[in-house]
Amino acid sequence: MNKIFRIICKSLLILxxxxxxxSLTQPVQWLGKISFYNWIFPGRERLPFGENPRIAYNFxxxxxxxxxxSHKLHRAEKQDEDFRVLFIGDSSLWGTLLKPEETLPGRxxxxxxxxxGKKMKIQTYNLAYPTLALSKxxxxxxxxxxxxxxxxVWSMTMESFPFDKQLSTALVENNLSExxxxxxxxxxxxxxxxxxxxxxxxxxxxxxxRRDLADLIRLQLYGFMWAGTGIDQNYPxxxxxxxxxxxxxxxxxxxxGPYPDEMMEWDILxxxxxxxxxxxxxxxxxxILMSHGKNSEIRYNFYYPRQAYDVWRETLLKTCKSNQWxxxxxxxxxxxxxxxxxxxxxxxxxAEKIQKLLSDAMESILN
Amino acid sequence: MLLPDxxxxxxxxxxxxxxxxxxxxxxxxLILTVIFVFKLxxxxxxxxxxxxxxFLSIGLTILCWHLCSRSTQxxxxxxxxxxxAAVVCVELTRLLDIxxxxxxxxxxxxxxxxxxxxxxxxxxxLTRFLHISDQKIMLTSGMVFLIFILILLKTPSLTLGTSxxxxxxxxxxxxxxxxxxxxxxxxxxxxxxxxxILIDTRNGRKFSMLLGDFMxxxxxxxxxxxxxxxxYDRFYKDLHAVPSELSEDFIxxxxxxxxxxxKKFILADSLSIVSLSAQNSHLWIxxxxxxxxxxxxxxxxxxxxxxxxxxxxxxxxLIGIHLPENFQHPYLKPDIAKFWNNWHxxxxxxxxxxVFNPITRKLRSDKTHPKPQxxxxxxxxxxxxxxxxxxxxxxxxxxxxxAWHGAGLFLHQHYYQATKNWIINLQxxxxxxxxxxxxxxxxxxxxxxxxxxxxxxxPKTGDALQFFSRLF
Numbered sequence: 001m002n003k004i005f006r007i008i009c010k011s012l013l014i015l016x017x018x019x020x021x022x023s024l025t026q027p028v029q030w031l032g033k034i035s036f037y038n039w040i041f042p043g044r045e046r047l048p049f050g051e052n053p054r055i056a057y058n059f060x061x062x063x064x065x066x067x068x069x070s071h072k073l074h075r076a077e078k079q080d081e082d083f084r085v086l087f088i089g090d091s092s093l094w095g096t097l098l099k100p101e102e103t104l105p106g107r108x109x110x111x112x113x114x115x116x117g118k119k120m121k122i123q124t125y126n127l128a129y130p131t132l133a134l135s136k137x138x139x140x141x142x143x144x145x146x147x148x149x150x151x152x153v154w155s156m157t158m159e160s161f162p163f164d165k166q167l168s169t170a171l172v173e174n175n176l177s178e179x180x181x182x183x184x185x186x187x188x189x190x191x192x193x194x195x196x197x198x199x200x201x202x203x204x205x206x207x208x209x210r211r212d213l214a215d216l217i218r219l220q221l222y223g224f225m226w227a228g229t230g231i232d233q234n235y236p237x238x239x240x241x242x243x244x245x246x247x248x249x250x251x252x253x254x255x256x257g258p259y260p261d262e263m264m265e266w267d268i269l270x271x272x273x274x275x276x277x278x279x280x281x282x283x284x285x286x287x288i289l290m291s292h293g294k295n296s297e298i299r300y301n302f303y304y305p306r307q308a309y310d311v312w313r314e315t316l317l318k319t320c321k322s323n324q325w326x327x328x329x330x331x332x333x334x335x336x337x338x339x340x341x342x343x344x345x346x347x348x349x350x351a352e353k354i355q356k357l358l359s360d361a362m363e364s365i366l367n
Numbered sequence: 368m369l370l371p372d373x374x375x376x377x378x379x380x381x382x383x384x385x386x387x388x389x390x391x392x393x394x395x396x397l398i399l400t401v402i403f404v405f406k407l408x409x410x411x412x413x414x415x416x417x418x419x420x421x422f423l424s425i426g427l428t429i430l431c432w433h434l435c436s437r438s439t440q441x442x443x444x445x446x447x448x449x450x451x452a453a454v455v456c457v458e459l460t461r462l463l464d465i466x467x468x469x470x471x472x473x474x475x476x477x478x479x480x481x482x483x484x485x486x487x488x489x490x491x492x493l494t495r496f497l498h499i500s501d502q503k504i505m506l507t508s509g510m511v512f513l514i515f516i517l518i519l520l521k522t523p524s525l526t527l528g529t530s531x532x533x534x535x536x537x538x539x540x541x542x543x544x545x546x547x548x549x550x551x552x553x554x555x556x557x558x559x560x561x562x563x564i565l566i567d568t569r570n571g572r573k574f575s576m577l578l579g580d581f582m583x584x585x586x587x588x589x590x591x592x593x594x595x596x597x598x599y600d601r602f603y604k605d606l607h608a609v610p611s612e613l614s615e616d617f618i619x620x621x622x623x624x625x626x627x628x629x630k631k632f633i634l635a636d637s638l639s640i641v642s643l644s645a646q647n648s649h650l651w652i653x654x655x656x657x658x659x660x661x662x663x664x665x666x667x668x669x670x671x672x673x674x675x676x677x678x679x680x681x682x683x684x685l686i687g688i689h690l691p692e693n694f695q696h697p698y699l700k701p702d703i704a705k706f707w708n709n710w711h712x713x714x715x716x717x718x719x720x721x722v723f724n725p726i727t728r729k730l731r732s733d734k735t736h737p738k739p740q741x742x743x744x745x746x747x748x749x750x751x752x753x754x755x756x757x758x759x760x761x762x763x764x765x766x767x768x769x770a771w772h773g774a775g776l777f778l779h780q781h782y783y784q785a786t787k788n789w790i791i792n793l794q795x796x797x798x799x800x801x802x803x804x805x806x807x808x809x810x811x812x813x814x815x816x817x818x819x820x821x822x823x824x825x826p827k828t829g830d831a832l833q834f835f836s837r838l839f
Contacts, residue, residue, distance in 0.1 A: 003614040004381075007621075055646075217637065224641040228656030 022206045028213055032065030035074075036220045041227035043072025045100035046126045047140075048219060048232075056234040057225035061215040062174035064143060070219060073125040073147050083113065083120040085362070086144045088137045089155030090344070091130030092286050095351075097235060097340045100126070102348040104155075107355040115366045131169040132159045134268040135179060139172055141272055142182045145279060151362065152276060155284045157344055158312045159303050161264040162253050163192045186271035239341040243302050244293035250305045258311035266319060273325065282365060283320055283327045285313060287334040287354065289343040301343035328361040330354055368592050370632065372407055373678060376588055377624065380685040384613045393606070394449060396686065397579045401425060401453035402469055403588035408552045410471040412545075413530065414537040417471045418457070419483075420551040424586060425454060426487050427513075431561045432581045433494050434502070434509050435568040446579030506569040513558045513565070520549055522761035553591040555758065559717055560585045564599060566721055580606055587690075589682035593675035595693040595713040605688040613685070620684035627677030630670040638667035648825050648834045657837045664824055665817045669698065672711065698816070701808040702783070703775045706816060714755065723751045744780055749773035759823070764831065768822035775815055 037043045047067050050058035061067065068074055078084055087093055087105045095103035105126035113122050127144050129136060137154065144152070159165065166172065172179055177197055183190065202208045226232055252259045273281060288309075289301045299305050313331060320327035338350030346354065368376075379399055386392050404421040411417045429450070436443075461474040474480070497505055519525050523546045530544035564581075568574045576584070576599065584602045642664035643657075651657035676693035683690040697710035707715055730743045749770065756769020793801045818835075825831040 004617050007618065054640075218640065221637055221640040224656075224659070225647070228652060228660060229647065229650040230652055231650060 019206055023204050026204065028063070028209050028216070029065070031213070031216055032063040033069055035066065035069035036223050037070040038072065038075035041223035043074060043076075044070050044223075044226060044232060045072060045106065046094055046103070046232065047071060047129050048222075049094065049130050050233055052234050053218070053222060056232065057222050057229060058232045059215075059218065059222065060170065061212075061219060062171055063212060063216060064139070064171075064175055064178070066216055066219055068143055070223065071125070071127070073127070073144075076123070076125070076147075078123070078148060079121075081119075081121055082123045083115055083151070084123045084125070084147070084149050085151045085153060086125050086127050086147065086149040087153045087155065088140050088144065089128040089153075089284075089286070090132050090137075090157065090160060091128070091342075092157070092344045092346060093128035093155040094126065094130045095128075096130060096233070096342070096345045097239070098348060098351060099235075100230075100232065102351055104153075104351055104355055104358060107351060108359060111359070113359070113363055113366075115363075117367070128155065129171065131171065132157070133165045133167075133169045133172060134160045134265050134272075135166040135172045136169045138182060138186075138188075138268050138272055138275070139175060139179050141275055142178075145276055149279055151366065152279055152281045153284060153358070153362075154272070154281055155286045157286050157288065157303075158252075158259075158309055159344070161266070161312070162259070163190070163263055163265060164253065166190070166192050166265055182275065183271070186274045188267055188271040190265060190267065192265075242289055242291075242336075242339055242341065242343045242345075244289075244291035244296070244336060246291060246293065246295040246299045246302065248295045248298055250298050250307065252305050252308040255308075256305075257307055259308045261315060264312070266315075269319065269325070270323070273323070280365065281325065282361060283316075283325055284358065284361075285316060285327065285329045285331050286344060287330050287332070287338075287346055287350065289334075289336050289339045290332060291336060291343075303343050326361070326365040328358060330357055333357065368407060368675070368678065370628075373624070373628070373682070375406075376403065376682055377685060380682060381613070381617075384686055393579065393583075397446065397449050397583055398453045400583050400586050400588055401450050402457060404552075404586045404591065405457050405469045407588065407592060408471065409550050411550050412543075412548050413533045414539055415472070415475040415479075416533065416537070418474045420554075421470075422454065422483070423551070424554065424557055425450065425582070427557070428561065428582055428585045429578065430491065430494060431509055431513075431565060432576070432578050433491060434505050435564050435574045436578070436581070437573060437575050440577060443578045446577060446582070449579065450582060503569060506565050510562060510565045510569070513562055517555065517558050517758075518761060520551060520554060521757065521759075525761075553586075553593075556591065556594050556596055557585055559596050559714075560599070563596075563717065563721065576603060587683070587688070589679040590690055593672065593679065594711075595676055595679065595691050596717050597690055597713065601691070602688065608687065616684045616687060620681045623677050623681030623684065625681075627674045627679075627681060630674030630677060632674075635667050635671035635674055638663050638670065642667045643821070643824055643834070645825050645827075645830065648830050649837075651834075651837050654838050657834065661817055661820065661838070665698070665813075665820050668820070668823075669694070698813055699809060700812060701805045703772070703779045703812055703815060704783075706812055707772070707776065714758070718751050718754055722754055723747050726750060741781070745777050748776045748780070752776065762826060763828055764822050764826050767828065767831075768819055771819045771822060775819070 048058050049060050050056035053059040100106050105124040108122055109124040111122045127140050250256050291301050334350045338346050340347045383395055404424050408417050408421045457469045458474045458480050460468045526546045526549050530548040531541040534541045534544050584599050643660040673694035680690045691713055693712050695709040697706050700706045727747045730738055752773035753769040756765040759765045821831050821834055
């Protein structure tokens, strides 16, 4: 029995030493940079996201290093004749229910375009991420500009603007210190931002990080499935269509009428431009479904009451004009039949229509 | 077995091992066994069947012991009362407000429990009466009944029917019935353990194991869910051997459990993400990925199964029971016969003892119509492998998988007979060439086994054939 006791004591001591070493070295931070993607497996066409990994061969994680290391952009080479366009935005751009080649970035990739009088090959990268918050876009943009883009296309919608959305995405919530440093760098002062973060000791331990570590391993494993099948999301054969008969509700985020500007994060647009510096950003007000069903005189769709959306859209266009930011407003170009499972998710036909408009807009701002 | 179950079981077994007195140890092990039959049972969508399935496991064990045993000791009554008390204790946890103490959901109400218990006691008395009149018929009936249970649980259409029936008697809608409803933990292993005793007794072998010992053997918690299938006489020796100091076994047990946990929860669970499955068999774009997924499946099933066996062997050692080995590097064997001698060894040994050998003897002993040697080999090997296939499920894909290996074993036997002298010569005179030969024969064996898994993993024959085409 004594021998067993000694073995248990020694094991516990070794375990304790390892746990302390782990907490001191914080390996999860640099482990995210190690990736089989772009080496054994091809890089992903879009950032990892998914809620049903066993079917989608993709899942959501919060390690930005690992997410970018898994993207094909991470090891993409840029030739002289290449014109690199990075796309940021939400699920409509990421391409829910669309195959990578059906998304906007997928359709524009490898196209030739006259840019400043020179024929160049467009090299597009989809860095959209399926949550609605401008803060999340800024976080991704901060990483994206390290990859020498020539143009950034930022697809957005009103739902990403309210203050209460900004900290609601897991990606920002779990990378808050990085976001705070971006806010400091871009002189972004927001009421919803905490002044500082109190370090969570537990989150620095192996136990606290076990999920993050498991996610890193899972991301590599699902890389095999991505490489072998080319699938990175669940494509159900049937899905619910977006509502066209709506409630007689004129409220947006609990407020009736125009949503107050001071409760929306307009400053992130300026912060993003400061962050991008000389790299042009083309803002795209993404298409929304305009229903013609019940109460469609009050609401455009599930997300937006008409009045609030119209006022927001006007403000967006005014802001872009006053700051001389290029903008493409395609909010109403798609019929309801071009939407898939949500009032902001367009299908392949819709993407094809937008692609033409976007291609023209890009050409006009680049010449 | 889930990780918390393994930890609780380890702690209980260590505590038991350190208790003074063999009797106390053995009685507590009996109680632990009965309780763990309930505790390990996974949740079942049919109301209360996470209680009734373990109850049936215990009931079947007692009934079969009753049919076989010649033990007349008072201790048997004592064991019976211990088992009954443990079952009643599990049932009475219904009155406590502790969720998932011994069963995943609340045990059934007292009235149905008492009715079923009385029915069981009546059945027990009835078998006693019939047993005296004609034991051989009773033993045969027992065997037929157990095989019927296996067929019922392994044939999808029958399982679905069973689920519908059970749902109906539980007051649930039979429309929601599914094959996966019938999750009776360890029933395949339990049936094989009991069958071996019924067959041996029927063949005239004296069986005088105590009821408690028999219960511990059949339902031994570490080996309940995934084997190994031990021999009762060997198990009995270990159970009654004077235990050595725990420290001798402790390190070996820990090493084995750790190795099993690593294989099962790290390697197998990770490989399950990337391995071939019925769902992804049609998705592979290029042959290289399809081959990789197939090999990953082969490794996954090995690590999963041998991991569980390691855990079971390790846990067994904690209480001084040396369970037999189940896997010995099967993928490193140079031919299919050696592969099967080292893959799920206890199942193959069981089938060899109770199917292969009797059939071979029967075919060879037929002097009036002597059969050629090759036919005897073909028939016995085919029957053996088909049975192993059907043990996994009474479906066409498992039948083909069994036939695949039966044909492989038959062809290998012929090849071996033809090249035996050449190989022995090579082994003696040219070691280098012999090693090259062994390397290639191992590679071919792996390839054969791996491609065989396609039948195992993909239930639809058409899908399996389509996957074969994706490999090239």
